[in-house]
Amino acid sequence: YPGIYQRVPAPTSITIGRMNRPVLSSSALVAALLFGGPPATAAPAAPASGEAQASAPTSPAAMAVYQKAKAAAGKRSVFLAFHASWCVWCRALEKLILLPTTKPVFDRYYEVAWLTVDERSSRKSLENPGADELRTRIGGDGVALPFYAVVDAKGSVVATSVRPGLDGKKENIGFPGTPDEVETFLALFRAGAPDLTDSEEKALVDGITALAKR
Numbered sequence: 001y002p003g004i005y006q007r008v009p010a011p012t013s014i015t016i017g018r019m020n021r022p023v024l025s026s027s028a029l030v031a032a033l034l035f036g037g038p039p040a041t042a043a044p045a046a047p048a049s050g051e052a053q054a055s056a057p058t059s060p061a062a063m064a065v066y067q068k069a070k071a072a073a074g075k076r077s078v079f080l081a082f083h084a085s086w087c088v089w090c091r092a093l094e095k096l097i098l099l100p101t102t103k104p105v106f107d108r109y110y111e112v113a114w115l116t117v118d119e120r121s122s123r124k125s126l127e128n129p130g131a132d133e134l135r136t137r138i139g140g141d142g143v144a145l146p147f148y149a150v151v152d153a154k155g156s157v158v159a160t161s162v163r164p165g166l167d168g169k170k171e172n173i174g175f176p177g178t179p180d181e182v183e184t185f186l187a188l189f190r191a192g193a194p195d196l197t198d199s200e201e202k203a204l205v206d207g208i209t210a211l212a213k214r
Contacts, residue, residue, distance in 0.1 A: 062115050062131035066151075069113035073153065077192030079110040081148040082135050084118045085126060089175035090146040092211045096175075102207040105200045109193035110150075118145065143172035150192040159191035177212040 069078045079097075083090035094114075097106050106112060115131040138157045140147040149160040163184055165171035176185040182205060189204065190196050 058125045059116060059128045062128040062134045065113050065115060065128055066134070069111045070151070070155065073111035075153050076108075077110055077153060077158075078151040079106065079112045079148060079192070080115065080138075080151055081112065081146055082115050082117050082131065082140060083146050084116060085123055086120065087145045092175045092214070093146045093148070096204075096207050096211055099207045101203045105193075105196075105203055108200075109189075109196070139170075140172070143170065144174055145172075146174055147172055148188075150188060152192065159188040161185075161188060175212070176208055182208055 066078065066080060069080070081090075081093065083094070096102055097112055115128045115134065116126045117128075117131045117135060119126050135141060135147060138149050139160055139162050140149070143162055147161055149157050152158050161173050161184075162170050163173065173181040173184050176182045185208070186201060186204065193200075
């Protein structure tokens with residue numbers, strides 16, 4: 001798909017290890033007009049009064065998950081993604097990363113790390129402690145799932161799935177399902193994959209297109 005998608009500037013780099021909340025560049029991932037399509041998945045409604053109460057976390061801490069991925073990545077970047085068990089479009093993104101045609105592309109450029117957030121009270125133990133705070137620090141607070149970011153080998157966040165919306169507020173592309181969302185996704189992907197080839201880009205686009213139709 002050469003020539004169809006234009007490169008879009010990535011946000012200002014943010015070091016993931018710092019505790020202060022980052023400020024993302026307002027020019028990051030500038031979007032074209034929306035055409036409608038599969039939105040990022042909103043969080044579920046509050047559980048009914050009879051639903052089981054939250055249990056103690058049993059998942060590893062968010063920073064431990066990230067540090068493990070960073071160590072495994074070597075000179076590659078980390079594709080840091082936030083999801084939940086109830087999130088339909090999170091599962092679509094998971095499938096995209098594991099497709100036989102796209103997994104080699106992700107593996108060449110990224111170490112993928114998943115962090116669980118926003119679970120219902122009966123599944124709170126699935127959440128990674130500190131994941132919600134980390135999501136907020138890199139600009140994903142208040143947006144739907146899936147939310148994801150590219151963290152380079154130096155530990156700086158160089159792109160996220162959040163972009164300016166038409167109303168001036170930030171929006172999350174989630175699983176890309178419209179032409180402009182695919183363009184934004186590819187720009188984000190290239191932030192950690194500057195040597196992405198035309199054939200690799202085509203594999204990503206074909207995978208996205210197939211999954212968005214389901």
